[in-house]
Amino acid sequence: MRAGGGVSRVMLPTGRQAWVVTGYADVRALLADRRLSADVRHANFPALADGEQEVGSRTRPFIRTDPPEHTAHRRMLLPEMTVRKARAMRRPVQRIVDERVDELLRHGPPVDLLTQYAHAVSSTVMCEMIGVRRTDPFFRRITGVLGSQQIGGGASDAGTATEGLDALFDVFDALVTDREGDLGDDLLSRLIADQLHTGAVTRDDLLATVAITVVAGRETTTSMIGLGVLALLDDDRRLWKQLDADPTLIPAAVEELLRALSVGDSIALRTATEDIEVGGVVIPAGDGVIPLLAGANHDPAVFADPSVIDFRRAGRTHVGFGYGVHQCVGQNLARIELQIALGTLIDRIPGMRLDVDPSDLVFKHDGIAYGPDRVPVTW
Ligand code: HEM
Structure with a gap:
């Protein structure tokens, strides 16, 4: 696509057509352009699965809306997602990760790191973020629904996606009712007190x-941990060994993995609300982008040898x-979670290696995040 000019017309899995833009400068310019809408209700919204548009139109998650709505x-969440709040999550995230590594060690190899670690860590961190600990009866209910695989862009039909979301809404509804009776010092309680109860x-x-x-937050970090471990263990564990020898590289490694893996x-799916020229092509109003x-x-114009994972690349x-008004609101927490989840694995199970021929690995393309189906490892 890049060789063809970087702006291509493609057929999506839903049968709909959309424009795909690949250049760094063009992608940033488009994501900052108010003439592109994130509203899921546009006729040509470039959903990747049939269920996504129907369910999104009904539930209207704010990621699929435009300003001022x-x-x-977003403003409701921002005070909860600051660098300071994320730093305060370091201790709980470390506790969660240590407990999960203890369980891996008790279980012994081989394990599927995706289900037994990545999913478990990310679900538990998301629950902790909203004030639900593992001992809370709501923990099982929430993780049960999250684990049902029916939620997210991967649900191929509207019926399945609706079922999954309805179940999640039911659990959160019950949780809000429960917390309303006994507000604590956590994200959900604060949203109830400051946003819901004030009207x-x-x-x-x-x-x-x-x-x-x-x-x-759950789907993306799960994929990043799974795909990240695969990348570190690839090529005779070259990158894994590098981090084992010098753990101070972990924050830079996470940044580079976020770039290279782009899960x-x-x-970021949009619709043009006016004709927009990009890369010498005019995308007509109404088309998906x-x-x-x-x-x-x-x-390669921005990242030399882009397919090489190099922890010495500078910065963020x-x-x-993403970029622009929808840029990930959870990125501070995501960074801390990934640094701890990957760093602790390397520290506590330094001899980890793949327990599968890499060519046998299966990757999913249809969910919210791109990632592996499983990550069999041993040590
Ligand atoms: C490695 C982990 C993550 C990746 C790669 C990622 C990626 C993204 C991207 C690309 C967007 C922009 C979507 C767009 O422009 O339409 C986004 C938005 C968002 N992310 Fe993340 N994310 C991650 C972790 C998290 C976490 C941990 C949370 C929750 C704590 C979270 C919550 C959100 C929310 C609520 C939005 C919508 C923001 C808005 O529309 O204003 N994400 N994320």
Whole structure:
């Protein structure tokens, strides 16, 4: 696509057509352009699965809305997603990760690191973020629904996607009712007190915002841990050994893995509301547009030898968390979670290696996040 000019017309799995844009500068320009809408209700919204548009139109998660509606919902979360709040999660995240590594060690090899670690860590961290500990009866209910695989962009039909979301909304509804009777010092209690009880948001808005945040945070970090471990163990464990020898590289490694793996590639979906010229092509008003984050993150004009994972690359210029008004609201927490989840594995199970021929691995392309189906490892 890049060789063809970087702006291509493609057929999506739903049979719909859309424009895909791959260049770094073009992707950033489009994501900052108010003439592109994130509203899921546009006729040509470039959903990747049939169920996504129908369910999104009904529940209206704020990721699929435009300002000023989007701004109001995002603003509700922002005070909870600061660097300071994320830093305060370091201890609980370390505790959660240590408990899960203890369980891996008790179980012994071989294990599927995706289900027994990545999913478990990310679900538990999302629950902790909203104030639900593992001992809380709601923990099982929430993780049960999240684990049912029916939620997220991967649900191929509207019926399955609706069922999954309805179940999640029901659990959160019961949780909000429970917490209303006994407000604590946690994200959900604060949203109930500051937003719901003041009338700033409706109950449905609160449920939709919490649900999209938990689902978006869980699927993406699960894929990043799974795919990240595969990348580290590849090529005779070259990158794994590098981090084992020098753990101070972990924050830079996470940043580079976010760039190279770009697991949230299919989250940023847009529709042109006016004719827009990009890369010498005019995208007509009404057409779906996918600014491809992986394309931008692998643009050789910005990242030399883009397919090489190199921890010495500078900084956070990648667009793995998107760009513009919808840029990932959970990125501070995601960074800390990934640093701890990967760093602790390397520290406590340094001899980990793949327990499968890499050519036998299966990758899913249809969910919220791109990632492996399983990650069999041993040590
Ligand atoms: C490695 C992990 C993650 C990746 C790669 C990722 C990626 C992304 C991307 C690309 C977007 C922008 C979507 C767009 O422009 O339409 C986004 C938005 C969002 N993310 Fe993340 N994310 C991650 C972790 C998290 C976590 C941990 C949370 C929750 C704590 C979270 C919650 C959200 C929410 C609520 C939005 C919508 C923001 C808005 O529309 O204003 N994400 N994420």
